[in-house]
Amino acid sequence: xxxxxxxxxxxxxxxxxxxxxxxxxxxxxxxxxxxxxxxxxxxxxxxxxxxxxxxxxxxxxxxxxxxxxxxxxxxxxxxxxxxxxxxxxxxxxxxxxxxxxxxxxxxxxxxxxxxxxxxxxxxxxxxxxxxxxxxxxxxxxxxxxxxxxxxxxxxxxxxxxxxxxxxxxxxxxxxxxxxxxxxxxxxxxxxxxxxxxxxxxxxxxxxxxxxxxxxxxxxxxxxxxxxxxxxxxxxxxxxxxxxxxxxxxxxxxxxxxxxxxxxxxxxxxxxxxxxxxxxxxxxxxxxxxxxxxxxxxxxxxxxxxxxxxxxxxxxxxxxxxxxxxxxxxxxxxxxxxxxxxxxxxxxxxxxxxxxxxxxxxxxxxxxxxxxxxxxxxxxxxxxxxxxxxxxxxxxxxxxxxxxxxxxxxxxxxxxxxxxxxxxxxxxxxxxxxxxxxxxxxxxxxxxxxxxxxxxxxxxxxxxxxxxxxxxxxxxxxxxxxxxxxxxxxxxxxxxxxxxxxxxxxxxxxxxxxxxxxxxxxxxxxxxxxxxxxxxxxxxxxxxxxxxxxxxxxxxxxxxxxxxxxxxxxxxxxxxxxxxxxxxxxxxxxxxxxxxxxxxxxxxxxxxxxxxxxxxxxxxxxxxxxxxxxxxxxxxxxxxxxxxxxxxxxxxxxxxxxxxxxxxxxxxxxxxxxxxxxxxxxxxxxxxxxxxxxxxxxxxxxxxxxxxxxxxxxxxxxxxxxxxxxxxxxxxxxxxxxxxxxxxxxxxxxxxxxxxxxxxxxxxxxxxxxxxxxxxxxxxxxxxxxxxxxxxxxxxxxxxxxxxxxxxxxxxxxxxxxxxxxxxxxxxxxxxxxxxxxxxxxxxxxxxxxxxxxxxxxxxxxxxxxxxxxxxxxxxxxxxxxxxxxxxxxxxxxxxxxxxxxxxxxxxxx
Numbered sequence: 001x002x003x004x005x006x007x008x009x010x011x012x013x014x015x016x017x018x019x020x021x022x023x024x025x026x027x028x029x030x031x032x033x034x035x036x037x038x039x040x041x042x043x044x045x046x047x048x049x050x051x052x053x054x055x056x057x058x059x060x061x062x063x064x065x066x067x068x069x070x071x072x073x074x075x076x077x078x079x080x081x082x083x084x085x086x087x088x089x090x091x092x093x094x095x096x097x098x099x100x101x102x103x104x105x106x107x108x109x110x111x112x113x114x115x116x117x118x119x120x121x122x123x124x125x126x127x128x129x130x131x132x133x134x135x136x137x138x139x140x141x142x143x144x145x146x147x148x149x150x151x152x153x154x155x156x157x158x159x160x161x162x163x164x165x166x167x168x169x170x171x172x173x174x175x176x177x178x179x180x181x182x183x184x185x186x187x188x189x190x191x192x193x194x195x196x197x198x199x200x201x202x203x204x205x206x207x208x209x210x211x212x213x214x215x216x217x218x219x220x221x222x223x224x225x226x227x228x229x230x231x232x233x234x235x236x237x238x239x240x241x242x243x244x245x246x247x248x249x250x251x252x253x254x255x256x257x258x259x260x261x262x263x264x265x266x267x268x269x270x271x272x273x274x275x276x277x278x279x280x281x282x283x284x285x286x287x288x289x290x291x292x293x294x295x296x297x298x299x300x301x302x303x304x305x306x307x308x309x310x311x312x313x314x315x316x317x318x319x320x321x322x323x324x325x326x327x328x329x330x331x332x333x334x335x336x337x338x339x340x341x342x343x344x345x346x347x348x349x350x351x352x353x354x355x356x357x358x359x360x361x362x363x364x365x366x367x368x369x370x371x372x373x374x375x376x377x378x379x380x381x382x383x384x385x386x387x388x389x390x391x392x393x394x395x396x397x398x399x400x401x402x403x404x405x406x407x408x409x410x411x412x413x414x415x416x417x418x419x420x421x422x423x424x425x426x427x428x429x430x431x432x433x434x435x436x437x438x439x440x441x442x443x444x445x446x447x448x449x450x451x452x453x454x455x456x457x458x459x460x461x462x463x464x465x466x467x468x469x470x471x472x473x474x475x476x477x478x479x480x481x482x483x484x485x486x487x488x489x490x491x492x493x494x495x496x497x498x499x500x501x502x503x504x505x506x507x508x509x510x511x512x513x514x515x516x517x518x519x520x521x522x523x524x525x526x527x528x529x530x531x532x533x534x535x536x537x538x539x540x541x542x543x544x545x546x547x548x549x550x551x552x553x554x555x556x557x558x559x560x561x562x563x564x565x566x567x568x569x570x571x572x573x574x575x576x577x578x579x580x581x582x583x584x585x586x587x588x589x590x591x592x593x594x595x596x597x598x599x600x601x602x603x604x605x606x607x608x609x610x611x612x613x614x615x616x617x618x619x620x621x622x623x624x625x626x627x628x629x630x631x632x633x634x635x636x637x638x639x640x641x642x643x644x645x646x647x648x649x650x651x652x653x654x655x656x657x658x659x660x661x662x663x664x665x666x667x668x669x670x671x672x673x674x675x676x677x678x679x680x681x682x683x684x685x686x687x688x689x690x691x692x693x694x695x696x697x698x699x700x701x702x703x704x705x706x707x708x709x710x711x712x713x714x715x716x717x718x719x720x721x722x723x724x725x726x727x728x729x730x731x732x733x734x735x736x737x738x739x740x741x742x743x744x745x746x747x748x749x750x751x752x753x754x755x756x757x758x759x760x761x762x763x764x765x766x767x768x769x770x771x772x773x774x775x776x777x778x779x780x781x782x783x784x785x786x787x788x789x790x791x792x793x794x795x796x797x798x799x800x801x802x803x804x805x806x807x808x809x810x811x812x813x814x815x816x817x818x819x820x821x822x823x824x825x826x827x828x829x830x831x832x833x834x835x836x837x838x839x840x841x842x843x844x845x846x847x848x849x850x851x852x853x854x855x856x857x858x859x860x861x862x863x864x865x866x867x868x869x870x871x872x873x874x875x876x877x878x879x880x881x882x883x884x885x886x887x888x889x890x891x892x893x894x895x896x897x898x899x900x901x902x903x904x905x906x907x908x909x
Contacts, residue, residue: 012276015254015419021399025244027054032061034089037082040119051244053079060178060216061086064238067184067217067229072388074245077112077182080216084178085116088125088147095171096178097160097213098150099195101186102358103131104338106150109182113148131155143168153195153498156202161450162493164205174209179233184219185381185430187232189696189728190439192432194498196232197443200434200460203234204451220385222691223429231432234460248391249399254419256406273405273412274300277374278307280403284352284370285312285325291352292359293372294386296407298330299541302549303577304374305354329355357382359389369400375407376415379691381427410684410748413760417751428691433729435462445476445486446493452483497534506538506565507531508548510555527568530555539613539636540580542567546616547578560636576620576627582613582635584700585871586719587880589641597738598780601648604735607721610639610868637868643727645735646702646717649678653775654705654716656785660771661706675701677772679718680763685744686720689737690730697730698723704877714877742779749773756789804874809844813837819873827869835887842877844870847885854884 026048029038041047049057052070059066060083068076087094100106110129117127128134128142130151142149149172151160163169179202181187187195206213215233219225221241229237257271277293281304284291295301309323327341327350344350345365353359357377368390377383383404391400404422406412415422434440444467447453458464468484471477476488486492497505511527530550533541538560541548546557548569556572591605614635618627657678662671683699690697697720704714722730734741750773752761757769770786777783804816813834820828836847848854863882870876 012255013253014256014416017252017423019250021249022247024246025051027051030054030057034086036089037085050075052240052242055240056080057082059238065215065235066240067219067225067237068240069219069221069225070243072385074243076218080180080218087177093175094147094177095175096148098148098180100152100182103133103152106131106152110150153198156198157498158493161201161205164450173205174211176206176211176213179213179215181217184217184229185222188430188432188691190724191499192232193434193436193439193728196434197439199233201443201447201450204447208451220381222381222427228430228432231434250391251401253401254404256416270408273375273407274304276405277304277372280372281308281326282311289370290368291370291372292368292389293354293374295354295356296375298356301328301330301354301356325351327353329353329359371402373404376412378693379428408760410760413752414748430691431729431733436726436728437463438726441467442496448477448484449486449492452485454483504535505532506542506567508542508567508569510569536638539638543613543632543636545630547572576618578616578618580613580616585610585703586700599650599782600779602735602738603646604732606641607644607719608639608641609721612637640725642722642725643731644719644721645731646719649716649718650778653778674767674771675705677762677767678775681745681749681772681776682741683720685741685748686734688744689741690733692730695723703875742776746776806874806876806880807839809874810837810839820869827866843881843883845883845885847887849887851886854886
C-alpha cells in the first residue's frame with residue numbers, strides 16, 4: 001500500500017496507532033442448521049461460521065431476543081439472517097420484517113440478499129424492499145408473497161400498523177415470527193423514542209393476531225446495548241459480543257492542523273480541519289485511494305467537497321483536473337442521486353466520497369483503504385463505526401489507514417493531549433426515553449385509530465391515564481363499552497416526523513434565473529424543489545441571505561415564507577458561506593427535584609426555551625475568514641418547553657464575573673463574558689457523559705447575569721437543556737452526573753495546551769482560561785479568584801440591541817413602544833395603546849382600557865408572543881410574567897356596545 005499523502009500533511013501527524021491483524025475464530029455448522037443452508041454456505045466458500053454467528057443462530061433458535069455488537073464488517077448480517085432463513089425453509093408462511101434506519105441501507109441489504117434469493121428461488125424464499133419509493137405493483141407482490149420484508153420505521157408507522165386489517169397486512173402480522181433491527185445504536189434520542197412507541201403499537205396489533213415475534217438486533221459497540229434494546233423493544237435480551245471475525249492490520253493517524261501565526265508571532269488559533277481535509281482529499285485521489293471523508297455536518301460536507309473539487313479542477317494540479325472523481329453524500333439528496341453515487345463508488349468510477357455520518361452505517365460502496373474523519377465525530381462509537389468502513393477485505397491487502405483531523409474543539413484537543421483516551425476507553429451509553437409525553441401522545445392517538453384502547457394498554461403507555469381525558473375533551477376519542485375508539489381525523493399516524501419532534505416542514509425552491517428590480521435580486525421561473533427540512537433547521541439554514549450548499553453547488557436564499565413554509569433561492573457565485581447566530585433565553589416552569597453538590601444546588605425540571613436567530617456571519621471559503629455579520633430584518637423565533645438541569649452559580653463567582661463584563665458600542669454588558677466560558681466548558685463535559693451530538697443539548701446562563709441597572713439580587717443559574725420539546729432524557733441523566741461533569745470540565749480546561757484561553761477550552765480567545773477554571777472549581781470548593789490580566793477585546797459582531805431594562809420599562813415605556821414599532825414586530829401597536837405599565841417583582845403589569853384585551857391576553861399564544869417581543873427588546877428576568885388590569889369607562893363601554901348591538905339587529909331584521 002502506498003505511503004499516504006504529502007510530507008507536509010505527514011508532518012502534522014501527532015500520534016500513530018497500529019492495531020495488529022488477528023485471525024478468525026470458527027465454529028462448525030450447528031447441528032440444527034437446515035441442510036439446504038449448509039449446502040448453500042459450502043458452495044459459496046463458507047465451510048464454517050464465525051463463533052458469534054453460530055452463537056446467534058443457537059440463541060435465536062432457542063427463542064431468545066438477541067442483540068449482537070461485534071465489529072464493523074464482522075458478518076453480523078449473516079448471523080441474524082440464518083435463523084430467519086431457517087424458519088422460512090421450515091414453514092413457507094413465516095414472515096420476518098427487517099427494519100433499517102434509512103431507505104439506502106435497506107436497498108443495500110436487499111442487494112446482499114440476492115445470492116440467497118437466486119439460489120433458493122421464489123418458490124422457497126421471497127423478499128422485497130417496502131418503502132416510500134416502492135411501486136404500487138411491487139408493494140402488492142411483497143404483501144402477498146414476501147417472507148422477508150425490508151423496510152424502515154416510517155413505513156411501519158404510516159403503512160403497516162394503520163392498515164393492519166387491510167391489503168394483506170393481517171396475514172403478515174398473523175405469521176410474523178421475527179423482527180430484525182439493524183444499526184440499533186442509531187435509534188437514540190427522538191428517533192429511538194418514536195421507534196420504541198411504534199413497537200408498543202405493534203405489540204397490540206400482533207396480540208390481536210395471536211403472534212409474538214422475536215427481536216434480533218445488531219449494533220455498533222456501545223456501553224449499554226442490552227439496555228438500549230430492552231428500552232426500544234420492551235423485551236428481555238441476550239447479548240452476543242465475542243467477535244469471531246478476522247481483522248486486517250489497521251493504522252490510525254491523528255493530525256493536528258498547524259497554528260496560525262501573525263507577523264509578531266502571535267498565535268491566532270489553528271487552521272480548520274476542513275481546510276486540511278480539502279488538501280488531503282485531492283492527494284488521496286491522485287494516489288488512486290478508495291476513501292470516505294466524514295464531515296460533521298451537511299454544511300461541513302459541502303464546504304470540503306467544493307474546496308477539494310476546486311483544487312482538483314485547478315489547472316495543472318498534479319497533472320489532473322478531475323473534480324468529478326469525488327462526490328458528496330448526505331441527507332437532502334434525492335433517492336436517485338444517492339443510488340447513482342453508491343453505484344459509481346462501488347464500481348470504481350469515483351475515488352472517494354465526502355459524507356455526513358449517513359455512510360457511517362453499513363451501506364456497501366466497495367472496498368475502501370482509507371477513511372478521513374474531519375473533526376472528532378463526538379462519540380467513540382461513531383469513531384469506530386466510521387473507521388470501520390475501511391479495510392473490509394481480508395488478508396494483508398485489507399490493511400488500511402484511518403486519519404482523524406482534529407478541530408479546534410474541546411473533544412478534539414483533549415484527544416491531542418491524551419490520544420490513548422480514544423483507544424483505551426469504552427464506548428458511551430446510548431440514551432433513549434420512550435416515555436416522552438409528546439411522543440407518547442402522538443403514538444397513543446395513532447394506536448387508538450388502529451384499535452380501540454383498553455385498560456391493558458396502560459402496560460404499554462405509562463401516561464395513558466393522563467392522555468385519554470385530553471383526547472376525550474378534544475373529541476378525538478369516544479368511550480364505547482369500556483374502550484376508547486378513535487373519532488378524530490382520518491390519519492393521526494401522519495401527524496408527526498419520526499426523525500425529530502417537529503412536524504412542521506419547510507421546502508427549498510431553487511429558481512434558475514434572476515431578475516433585478518430597482519437593484520433588488522428576484523427569482524424567476526417556476527423553480528424546482530431541492531430539499532425539505534424541519535422548522536429549526538430551516539431557521540438556521542434557509543433564512544434570507546443564507547448560502548445553502550447542495551452537492552457542491554451554492555444557492556443564495558432570497559426569501560423565507562413562514563406561511564407557505566417555503567424558501568426561495570437562486571444560484572450563487574460568491575466566495576463565502578454563512579453560519580447563523582442569535583440568543584437563547586430560558587424560563588423555569590417547575591422543578592422536580594434538587595440536591596446539593598459542593599457549593600451549588602442542582603435542579604432538574606421543566607423550562608421554557610426561547611431561541612432567536614437574529615443574524616448570520618459570512619465566512620470566506622478556503623481561509624474561513626469572518627467577513628462580517630448581517631442582522632436579519634425579521635428575527636426568527638422558536639420557543640418550546642423542555643427538560644433541563646440547572647446549576648446555581650455561587651455568589652462569589654457571579655460577583656467576579658459581573659465585575660469583568662464590558663459594554664459593547666450599544667452599551668450592553670456583553671463583552672468579556674466569562675459566564676459563556678463556564679457554559680461552554682460544562683456543555684462539552686456533559687456531552688462526554690452522554691451519547692449526545694452538539695444539537696441534542698445546549699447550555700445557557702440565565703439572562704439576569706448581566707442586567708445593566710444593578711437589580712442583581714436574583715440567583716444566576718446555568719441551564720443545560722434538551723433541545724427537543726418535552727425532553728428526551730439527556731438532561732435528566734446529566735442531573736445524576738453533575739460531579740463527574742464538573743470534574744471533566746476542570747480536566748478539559750486545565751489540560752488545554754493554550755496559554756490563556758482559546759476556542760477549544762473556553763470557547764473564545766478573549767476569555768481568561770484561569771478565570772473560567774476558577775469558576776468551575778468554585779462550584780465545588782471556595783477559593784480566592786486569580787489575578788486577572790485583561791485581554792484586548794475585539795468586538796467582531798453587531799449584537800442584538802437590547803436598549804431597555806425590565807425594571808426601567810415604566811419610565812421609558814413610550815420610547816420602548818417606539819422601538820418595537822420601528823422594528824416592525826407584531827404587538828407594537830397594541831403596546832402603544834397601554835395606558836400604564838408598572839413593575840412589581842418580576843411581573844409587568846399592563847393597564848388597558850377594555851376588558852376584551854384582558855380576555856385576549858388569556859390566550860397562551862398571544863401572551864407568549866407579547867412576552868417574546870418584550871424580551872427581544874429588553875433585558876428581562878428569566879421568569880418574567882405579564883399581567884393585565886382593566887380601567888375601562890363602564891358607561892362609555894356600554895354605550896358603544898349598545899350601538900353595535902342595535903346596528904347588528906338592524907342588519908339581521
